[in-house]
Amino acid sequence: MGCLGVHFAxxxxxxxxxxxxxxEESDDAVLELIExxxxxxxEDNLQESDKSWDAIHRCLSDGTLDQETGSYPLNRCIFGGRHLCFSGDYFVVYVAPDEVKDVATALNDLSKEWLENRYWKLPPDYGNKDEVDFEYTWENVGFLKAFFSKAAKAGRSVxxxxSQ
Incomplete structure (x- = not known):
């Protein structure tokens, strides 16, 4: 993967x-609404994660991009919510307001050390791991912490x- 990710509250x-x-037969209506x-x-209700979403999901789940893995609520941050598209080319993943609150709480409890430990254990299919990529990932986790906290306070879905 490696395409640009965006969260919307x-x-x-x-x-x-x-x-x-x-x-499940057609993604057209969902994609029209996404457009x-x-x-x-x-800008007040979105957060771009650029390409860091890949490492973030892997660190918050089982190290893979599998949508079914990881533990609640951290797995809901990227891919673990309800999938609204079925074509495989474009992903739209929904997280309900009550889950958004749980994700916000869990993200706020994450330490840099915890994430770094997970990052360095990512499997080889992630690609090249280095300090610059980790810092980029950690920076984006910080942005997502603030984003999910704000969305939770507003009672919004995320x-x-x-796209692939």
């Missing part, structure tokens, strides 16, 4: 519309999007 109406649009959300580009 969506309104109740946006969340309802997204959930109502889910269709609307992206076009708004509400969606994570990334």
């Amino acid at each position: 969506v309104t109740r109406d946006q969340a309802r519309r997204l959930l109502d649009a889910v269709d 609307e959300i992206e076009e708004e580009w509400d 969606i994570f999007t990334v």
Whole structure:
């Protein structure tokens, strides 16, 4: 993978519309709504994770990009929520407001040492690990801590999007 990831804290109406649009036969309706959300580009309610989402998910789960692994609530930060697209080319992952609160709490409890320990144990398929990449990953975890805390306080759902 390695494409650019973005988290959006969506309104109740946006969340309802997204959930109502889910269709295992076609992603068109969900992708149309995602396009609307992206076009708004509400800086106050989004967080870009660039390419760091890959390392973050791996560190918060079992070291892989498997969507089914890891422990709640940390696994909900990137890929562990409800998947709203089924084509495999574009991922839209939904996290409900109550789960957002749990993710925020769990992220805020993470230490740099804990994440660094997980990072250096990532399997070879992650690619080249180095100090610069770890610091980049840790910086983005900090951004996600603030983002999830803000979304939790506002009672918002979160969606994570990334294309392959």
